Amino acid sequence: MAKSAPLPGTSDIFPAEVGAWRFLEDTARSVFGRFNYGELRTPIFEATEVFQRGLGDETEVVQKEMYTFEDRGGRSVTLRPEGTAGAMRALLNTDVLNGVEQRVFYIGPMFRGERPAAGRRRQFHQVGVENVGRIAPELDAETIAMLLDFLEALGITGATLKLNTRGVASDRPAAAAALKEYFTKHVDSLCEDCRKRLQGNVWRILDCKVDSCRDIIADVPDYAGMFSESSREYFQEVCKRLDWLGIKYEIDPFLVRGLDYYVHTVFEITHPGLGAQNAIAGGGRYELHLPGESKPVVGVGFAAGMERLLMVREALNLPPDGNLQQPKCVFIAALGEAAEEFKFKLASQLRRQGVTVATELAGKSLKAQMRSANRVNAACAVIAGDEELQKGVAVLRDLAGGEQKEVALSCLNEEISKLL
Numbered sequence: 001m002a003k004s005a006p007l008p009g010t011s012d013i014f015p016a017e018v019g020a021w022r023f024l025e026d027t028a029r030s031v032f033g034r035f036n037y038g039e040l041r042t043p044i045f046e047a048t049e050v051f052q053r054g055l056g057d058e059t060e061v062v063q064k065e066m067y068t069f070e071d072r073g074g075r076s077v078t079l080r081p082e083g084t085a086g087a088m089r090a091l092l093n094t095d096v097l098n099g100v101e102q103r104v105f106y107i108g109p110m111f112r113g114e115r116p117a118a119g120r121r122r123q124f125h126q127v128g129v130e131n132v133g134r135i136a137p138e139l140d141a142e143t144i145a146m147l148l149d150f151l152e153a154l155g156i157t158g159a160t161l162k163l164n165t166r167g168v169a170s171d172r173p174a175a176a177a178a179l180k181e182y183f184t185k186h187v188d189s190l191c192e193d194c195r196k197r198l199q200g201n202v203w204r205i206l207d208c209k210v211d212s213c214r215d216i217i218a219d220v221p222d223y224a225g226m227f228s229e230s231s232r233e234y235f236q237e238v239c240k241r242l243d244w245l246g247i248k249y250e251i252d253p254f255l256v257r258g259l260d261y262y263v264h265t266v267f268e269i270t271h272p273g274l275g276a277q278n279a280i281a282g283g284g285r286y287e288l289h290l291p292g293e294s295k296p297v298v299g300v301g302f303a304a305g306m307e308r309l310l311m312v313r314e315a316l317n318l319p320p321d322g323n324l325q326q327p328k329c330v331f332i333a334a335l336g337e338a339a340e341e342f343k344f345k346l347a348s349q350l351r352r353q354g355v356t357v358a359t360e361l362a363g364k365s366l367k368a369q370m371r372s373a374n375r376v377n378a379a380c381a382v383i384a385g386d387e388e389l390q391k392g393v394a395v396l397r398d399l400a401g402g403e404q405k406e407v408a409l410s411c412l413n414e415e416i417s418k419l420l
């Protein structure tokens with residue numbers, strides 16, 4: 001247990017870990033940029049009704065997991081549990097409702113009051129994308145392909161893509177009735193929660209994880225076969241395009257996803273390197289309703305859990321920061337009054353030239369200063385004493401090789417660059 005732990009389900013990210021996060025972020029920016037996506041930054045909290053209406057009142061996230069509180073003035077606000085609803089709220093300021101396409105991605109923290117477990121956090125981070133404004137199977141397929149490109153660029157292999165269709169609203173009553181009839185026959189073997197779901201939202205039974213329910217779910221009627229011809233065709237068109245690209249997928253009729261806004265295509269990426277929380281990313285096509293708007297915003301997108309991406313990269317033994325080159329550091333050690341002034345000025349000058357510099361506080365012994373140089377993993381050290389400075393020289397030590405030499409101050413910059 002850390003001496004000063006953050007709240008359960010939240011984490012501190014220390015400087016040594018940030019390289020790994022940056023690698024994810026840089027990779028996202030570069031891959032999504034190639035598909036013409038621009039970064040959108042929305043507030044971390046929104047009016048509660050954005051999520052209630054956007055994700056659906058019935059969803060588990062809205063019912064049980066939101067961090068909701070009263071803002072000054074009595075307005076109910078909620079820390080965003082996901083990125084799609086807020087992004088759609090923001091994009092209402094563009095022409096998306098008139099069918100003008102917007103391509104945005106976002107990176108940042110999300111908040112869900114879930115029971116913390118490995119890979120399940122209360123503050124977690126998502127990188128997400130939304131292709132908004134238009135409806136076409138090629139956009140669904142392109143979005144899935146982009147997600148796979150992202151994972152490939154992260155070096156993640158061995159992931160499984162699961163795919164399903166949720167049809168559209170008008171497809172659902174008949175399919176839901178068939179499911180209800182089937183589950184009613186087996187009600188005695190269903191878990192307590194699923195019995196409730198049978199009355200409320202029968203679809204939710206499909207992703208129940210209880211073993212006895214799973215046995216029954218395995219034999220559900222082919223509800224997607226009951227969807228309208230145009231919905232079935234839409235899904236075929238998505239699959240056809242994935243086939244064109246040679247993308248492997250599993251059609252999983254039990255994949256319904258927890259948020260109510262989905263229509264047509266839904267998908268999830270799982271990885272065996274994670275435990276029970278094995279979804280690294282999920283998404284799909286949606287119709288999202290927002291307060292005060294009669295028309296839904298349409299789009300397709302996904303979000304990947306960044307903590308889970310890092311866990312998978314670790315399980316695959318990939319270098320955490322993707323071998324980003326850390327800039328090499330110069331340590332400047334000073335012995336004496338004049339040397340202190342020299343150190344302070346040289347550090348400033350080198351940093352302004354873009355060099356990473358570390359120093360110790362005035363008055364420390366040379367030994368203590370060199371210990372600091374080791375701690376920051378400096379590539380070389382400039383050791384300046386008052387006597388040397390009077391002669392117009394300083395000592396330059398190569399900390400990797402161990403050699404050192406006296407260097408004229410006029411050549412110091414040049415000699416330092418050779419060691420970086």
Ligand code: HAM
Pocket residue numbers: 081082083084112114119120121122124125126128129130279280281282283284285286300301302303304305306307308
């Ligand atoms: P989601 O499936 O709820 O979808 O979350 C996406 C990903 O966020 C999950 O696959 C998982 O990796 C990560 N995640 C979710 N909850 C947690 C948690 N408590 N701790 C750690 N990681 C978590 C959405 O959020 C949709 N907005 C995705 C989307 C975008 N659909 C269309 N556009």
